[in-house]
Amino acid sequence: MIEYLQALPKAELHLHLEGSVTPETLQELAPSLDREEILAHYRYADFAGFLKSYGWVTSFLTEPCHYGIVTQRLLEHLAAQNVRSAELNISVGVMLWRQQDPAAMFDAIAAAASARKDMAVRFIFDAVRQFGVEAAQRVAELAGACAGRSVVGFGIGGDEARGPAEWFRDVFVYADKKGLKLVPHAGESAGPESIWQSIELGAARIGHGIRAIEDPLLVSYLRDHDIPLEICISSNLCTQVVRSMREHPVRRLYDAGVPITLNTDDPAMFHTTLVHEFELASREFGFGRSHLEEIASNGFRYAFTAAAADRQTP
Numbered sequence: 200m201i202e203y204l205q206a207l208p209k210a211e212l213h214l215h216l217e218g219s220v221t222p223e224t225l226q227e228l229a230p231s232l233d234r235e236e237i238l239a240h241y242r243y244a245d246f247a248g249f250l251k252s253y254g255w256v257t258s259f260l261t262e263p264c265h266y267g268i269v270t271q272r273l274l275e276h277l278a279a280q281n282v283r284s285a286e287l288n289i290s291v292g293v294m295l296w297r298q299q300d301p302a303a304m305f306d307a308i309a310a311a312a313s314a315r316k317d318m319a320v321r322f323i324f325d326a327v328r329q330f331g332v333e334a335a336q337r338v339a340e341l342a343g344a345c346a347g348r349s350v351v352g353f354g355i356g357g358d359e360a361r362g363p364a365e366w367f368r369d370v371f372v373y374a375d376k377k378g379l380k381l382v383p384h385a386g387e388s389a390g391p392e393s394i395w396q397s398i399e400l401g402a403a404r405i406g407h408g409i410r411a412i413e414d415p416l417l418v419s420y421l422r423d424h425d426i427p428l429e430i431c432i433s434s435n436l437c438t439q440v441v442r443s444m445r446e447h448p449v450r451r452l453y454d455a456g457v458p459i460t461l462n463t464d465d466p467a468m469f470h471t472t473l474v475h476e477f478e479l480a481s482r483e484f485g486f487g488r489s490h491l492e493e494i495a496s497n498g499f500r501y502a503f504t505a506a507a508a509d510r511q512t513p
């Protein structure tokens with residue numbers, strides 16, 4: 200099965216570049232760090248603990264060359280799994296919060312990505328909900344300015360409870376006018392109402408969206424309007440937004456006709472790979488080969504093409 204999944208052409212639609220930094224790479228970037236201290240930051244009791252660790256890991260990405268290195272390593276790792284298309288979330292909201300220069304960081308990321316000829320790489324600039332509306336607007340403006348450079352989407356991540364989607368209505372309108380697709384995280388740590396709000400604001404895909412399962416009307420809506428969920432099984436267990444594998448709703452969502460894709464979210468921080476996510480789908484949820492092929496092809500079907508960037512309005 201592993202060889203079959205490895206050979207299957209795959210796409211990643213939900214992957215945070217910063218969450219792909221392995222403990223080994225982090226040690227290289229910050230040699231004075233103690234290995235045990237690093238490993239302790241790759242374990243979390245809950246979602247809040249994960250967000251803290253994510254902040255800690257990103258605090259060592261201080262130079263453009265750091266971003267260049269982590270991008271190069273991530274793309275090598277994806278290519279080795281036969282991932283042919285990847286949309287990378289970049290936490291531009293975190294860069295701004297640290298008063299870094301996102302344009303310089305993005306130059307290094309884009310240079311590393313353009314060196315790869317075997318993979319279509321696009322970018323989504325992510326704001327952080329709890330940093331507020333003005334900060335998110337700055338992220339959307341930077342995304343709009345880079346729309347001609349494979350930046351195809353604008354997202355909001357972070358803590359759903361501390362920044363409901365409706366706060367960001369004007370920011371979403373702005374990003375949409377710039378030709379960017381809207382890809383909020385929603386229904387990960389908050390309930391179905393967070394997903395409804397995101398849909399109302401024009402989300403093209405939903406990051407996670409697992410709690411849609413609590414609302415049958417929403418499940419039908421996602422199915423009937425062909426709005427895919429970016430499912431990240433290991434992430435949900437590591438952050439404990441789902442308590443056990445048995446309780447994960449991926450199979451129930453699929454059986455209800457909701458379009459789903461499989462993704463890693465933060466592969467190093469959640470100790471996973473895309474091949475492993477497909478393996479879980481097979482072993483834990485009984486997806487057969489035809490299902491797995493359909494889910495893998497969804498990754499290409501629901502990918503944003505660079506054409507979105509060409510449609511931007513002034």
Ligand code: ADE
Binds near residue numbers: 215253434
């Ligand atoms: N940032 C990185 N990973 C995230 C996740 N799973 N949810 C919200 N924000 C994130």
Ligand code: ZN
Binds near residue numbers: 213215356384406464
């Ligand atoms: Zn995410």
